[in-house]
Amino acid sequence: MTFSTHRRGWLQAALAGAGALALGACDRITGNPKGIGFLAGAEGLTRRAQRLVVDRKALAHEFHPSDISSDFRPNGSIDPSDTDYVALRDKGFADYRLVVDGLVDRPLSLSLADLRAAPSRTQITRHDCVEGWSSIAKWTGARLGPLLDQAGVKKTARYVVFHCGDTLEQTLDGSGQYYESIDLIDAYHPQTILAYAMNDRTLPVAHGAPLRLRVERQLGYKQAKYIMRIEAVADYAQLGRGKGGFWEDRGYEWYAGI
Ligand SMILES: Nc1nc2c(c(=O)[nH]1)N[C@H]1C(S)=C(S)[C@@H](COP(=O)(O)O)O[C@H]1N2
Numbered sequence: 001m002t003f004s005t006h007r008r009g010w011l012q013a014a015l016a017g018a019g020a021l022a023l024g025a026c027d028r029i030t031g032n033p034k035g036i037g038f039l040a041g042a043e044g045l046t047r048r049a050q051r052l053v054v055d056r057k058a059l060a061h062e063f064h065p066s067d068i069s070s071d072f073r074p075n076g077s078i079d080p081s082d083t084d085y086v087a088l089r090d091k092g093f094a095d096y097r098l099v100v101d102g103l104v105d106r107p108l109s110l111s112l113a114d115l116r117a118a119p120s121r122t123q124i125t126r127h128d129c130v131e132g133w134s135s136i137a138k139w140t141g142a143r144l145g146p147l148l149d150q151a152g153v154k155k156t157a158r159y160v161v162f163h164c165g166d167t168l169e170q171t172l173d174g175s176g177q178y179y180e181s182i183d184l185i186d187a188y189h190p191q192t193i194l195a196y197a198m199n200d201r202t203l204p205v206a207h208g209a210p211l212r213l214r215v216e217r218q219l220g221y222k223q224a225k226y227i228m229r230i231e232a233v234a235d236y237a238q239l240g241r242g243k244g245g246f247w248e249d250r251g252y253e254w255y256a257g258i
């Protein structure tokens with residue numbers, strides 16, 4: 001399966017989903033003959049569907065260096081005590097490998113040097129936590145899209161899951177390990193990066209060293225820190241408690257788009 005065929009596949013799936021949404025919107029505006037005329041036509045539906053997909057692809061606002069917060073607070077896990085993580089950290093992450101596997105043709109195991117050599121992006125963006133605070137920082141990292149292409153994501157994959165190195169809640173069944181998931185539209189968004197630097201310095205442990213996600217059209221809890229493994233999946237129901245992320249398993253929305 002080549003990437004371009006695959007890409008068409010998920011775009012078509014996204015368009016079909018958006019088309020269904022457009023029908024819902026069409027129902028709601030009955031009484032507006034002009035609206036019905038526009039939306040009921042196949043061409044109108046396609047146009048509206050395309051607009052919804054285009055919205056998901058829009059860039060998050062990028063700020064000026066003078067906007068960078070001097071006091072970006074770390075949140076959630078800030079110093080993981082998990083044995084495997086501590087062992088990596090104590091060696092300055094020299095033995096770190098990012099695993100990319102699951103529904104891929106070519107599983108990857110990447111060192112930090114590999115990640116730093118991969119296609120990258122730098123962006124100054126605002127992080128919005130559901131707790132009601134925001135901070136602005138400059139992030140540099142490897143773009144997720146090209147890495148997924150390198151691995152060859154299979155057509156059956158619909159999400160990518162980020163398995164993290166920290167346990168945020170002690171539970172008997174291990175479901176307290178942090179994880180997150182995003183769909184392929186967010187995964188291939190140009191501002192979606194695996195950040196290894198923050199404000200031009202190596203990413204600090206408190207903010208997710210050695211690698212954390214920046215998925216700029218989503219809220220704070222989607223920004224997985226301490227990423228150890230990225231798994232392409234068809235469904236996230238089998239993971240954790242089945243809701244697609246640590247906080248989703250505890251009641252937060254899976255789709256945290258902003
Ligand atoms: N692995 C992991 N990722 C995580 C968290 C966490 O506890 N563990 N907390 C999330 C939440 S709620 C927020 S707001 C951000 C905080 O990122 P920061 O520490 O850089 O501020 O990380 C998110 N990603």
Ligand SMILES: [Mo]
Binds near residue numbers: 075128129131220221
């Ligand atoms: Mo958050």
